[in-house]
Amino acid sequence: MRCVVFAWSWLVLAGCAGWSNWAGNERCQPKRIARPATLAELRDVVRTSAHLRVAGAGHSWSKLVCTDEVLVDTRSLTRLLSVDEGARRIRVEAGMRLKDLDQLVAQHGLALATEPTISEITVGGAIATASHGTGLAHGAFSEEVVALDVIDGAGQLVTLDSPDDLRAARVGLGTLGVIYSITFRLVPAFNLEIYERVVDEKQAFEGIEQRVADNQHVDMFWFVTEHKVFLRTYHRTDAPIHVTHPARDPIEEWVVRTWIGQFGLATVGKIPGIKKLLNKVEPSLFPDQTTTDRSDHVFHRFPGHQKVYSMEYLVPIERTHDALQAIKDSLAATKFYPNMPPYLRFVGGAGDGDLSPLRGRSSCAIEVLSYTGFKGWEQFFRDLEPRFLALGGRPHWGKLFFANPRALYDAAAWANVERLRARLDPHHKLANELTRTLFTP
Ligand SMILES: Cc1cc2nc3c(=O)[nH]c(=O)nc-3n(C[C@H](O)[C@H](O)[C@H](O)COP(=O)(O)OP(=O)(O)OC[C@H]3O[C@@H](n4cnc5c(N)ncnc54)[C@H](O)[C@@H]3O)c2cc1C
Incomplete structure (x- = not known):
């Protein structure tokens, strides 16, 4: 009996809790919140969903995350995949928090050249909105990305590492595939x-x-x-x-x-x-x-x-x-x-x-x-x-x-982004109300 009550309360909670961002100004009731913990689970949820959006730590105030469809919460994808001290590269899953990435790279005598002020955010969320710190010699945190592994609309894993693809996908607003892992360049610790x-x-x-x-x-x-x-x-x-x-x-x-x-x-x-x-x-x-x-x-x-x-x-x-x-x-x-x-x-x-x-x-x-x-x-x-x-x-x-x-970015920038979007998500699975106003229908 206790199990039935527990299961029922869990279902009610799961059904009603919905999603809200950190500041509480953005709330929605997705059909389902998926919390994949492995690459296979992530591919599966993308492949089987008609429409979806991705959430990191929910630290954005803008309307980028909310959806009535499936919401993929990436915070269980937190593994270190590889680290190469000689080449100064690290590859991690996209749901890892910045503060955990900091600890990992420090253990190898390495560091990130620039970082945003907040360390609670996920690395996937940080790059998708061009989050940044301060310093004229540096741009956004996304500039430290040298390769991305994304799941396309069909659920396939695609590696993006050419200059044109990276220029489009680094600041992808959650529309250029679901990022599974990110490879960052590093510098010696300082x-x-x-x-x-x-x-x-x-x-x-x-x-x-x-x-x-x-x-x-x-x-x-x-x-x-x-x-x-x-x-x-x-x-x-x-x-x-x-x-x-x-x-x-x-x-x-x-x-x-x-x-x-x-x-x-x-x-x-x-x-x-x-x-x-x-x-x-x-x-x-x-x-x-x-x-x-x-x-x-x-x-x-x-x-x-x-x-x-x-x-x-x-x-x-x-x-x-x-x-x-x-x-x-x-x-x-x-x-x-x-x-x-x-x-x-x-x-x-x-x-x-x-x-x-x-x-x-x-x-x-x-x-x-x-x-x-x-x-x-x-x-x-x-x-x-x-x-x-x-x-x-x-x-x-x-x-x-x-x-x-939209009008604040030039036609060439949009063309490169739309080119990659057509390749990765031709049926616009990864769209929501806000992104529909930005991209060509
Ligand atoms: C207290 C506070 C301090 C902040 N400080 C700074 C700062 O110093 N500098 C700065 O520039 N910004 C700052 N921000 C803003 C914040 O860095 C950005 O809003 C960042 O995008 C939040 O990351 P998140 O993990 O919470 O992602 P979310 O807010 O959950 O998502 C942001 C975007 O990333 C996309 N996304 C997330 N994960 C993936 C993925 N795996 N694949 C594809 N798309 C994905 C989402 O779809 C969405 O479009 C701050 C915000 C707060 C609340």
């Missing part, structure tokens, strides 16, 4: 020294181009109402690991920024006076310090556990000042009081995928955020988006955007 301080915005923004050119990695959190910037510059070093506050860093991340940030602000921050007071205090929560640590620890230093909404545009780097002004103008126009600092990073993109928003130029990746508990963020984001578009901006595929980005 440490980064990171110098963090709060400075006046004038000091941070004047000569921004020079600062970005002079430092290997730069990022900035802009406390708009306080006219201050939390500025971080970091570079490779042969110096050994030296962490200034080993106990304080995690406490600050979890207690101050996550707990106070998420729960405190969501409950009391709606009162304008308190919000203003908190904004005043916030820059002082970021101490001046210099830390030397393993590269991945520095890349993921601010993982961001708070539940937020995010919109990020990649604008040509020479339009950075105009993008900052656009944020000020939109805040004034919508009277939205910022509850999180906009975040600026600087990336190259000469060799990236056809559909990478970084492609072909150096960009300032400028991101606006709001705690999920606050009202008015959508009006602010919607007001700001056309201003970023007017500057030649392209949206991050995994974050919020409202305009259709």
Whole structure:
């Protein structure tokens, strides 16, 4: 009897639970959620499904994942397939989290040259949306991909390693086959020294181009109402690991920024006076310090556990000042009081995928955020988006955007992507509402 009740509850849960992304703004009720754990199971689910979408860790805010059909959750595909220390290559299944990949490569004295800030995401999801870190010498994380093994619409395993195929498939938005495994190029392990301080915005923004050119990695959190910037510059070093506050860093991340940030602000921050007071205090929560640590620890230093909404545009780097002004103008126009600092990073993109928003130029990746508990963020984001578009901006595929980005990519890029799509998925099994608005019907 207990088994019957258990099985029945499981079925109800499986039928009703549906899928939702990390931020909770995207929810759907797929016909079935498949969780393949082997290559054979993955091929089987693709072969037997009429329509499907793929999910990684669900850390995208955009409408890329949701479907009413079959949803393939790749998080059980986490195996290391091969590692070649001499050639500095690693091949892993696509559902592996970035943080697990970091540990594996470190065990072999190797590292990834660049990484996004977040390490909870899957490697398949990270490349599919051109996720990135900061540094003009680097593009998106997907540029580190040298080969992909994908399951095509018929359930066959296809290896993609030619330049044209990779250029299309690196940033595939979940439409160019289901990625089974990824081969990354690696570099010898290295440490980064990171110098963090709060400075006046004038000091941070004047000569921004020079600062970005002079430092290997730069990022900035802009406390708009306080006219201050939390500025971080970091570079490779042969110096050994030296962490200034080993106990304080995690406490600050979890207690101050996550707990106070998420729960405190969501409950009391709606009162304008308190919000203003908190904004005043916030820059002082970021101490001046210099830390030397393993590269991945520095890349993921601010993982961001708070539940937020995010919109990020990649604008040509020479339009950075105009993008900052656009944020000020939109805040004034919508009277939205910022509850999180906009975040600026600087990336190259000469060799990236056809559909990478970084492609072909150096960009300032400028991101606006709001705690999920606050009202008015959508009006602010919607007001700001056309201003970023007017500057030649392209949206991050995994974050919020409202305009259709199709026209922001040239015909040759679409032609190469459509060519590979016709080969891998001629019957458009891997489409959803959003991708149908992007691709030729
Ligand atoms: C707190 C937080 C911090 C973030 N920090 C950064 C950052 O520093 N830099 C940055 O650029 N972005 C950042 N992002 C955005 C995030 O990196 C992207 O949205 C990324 O795509 C999420 O990966 P995921 O594994 O969650 O994939 P999902 O969001 O589940 O899926 C994203 C896309 O990948 C496709 N996909 C996933 N797996 C496969 C597969 N095996 N085969 C084919 N397609 C697949 C999906 O279909 C979908 O189109 C952040 C997001 C959050 C929530």
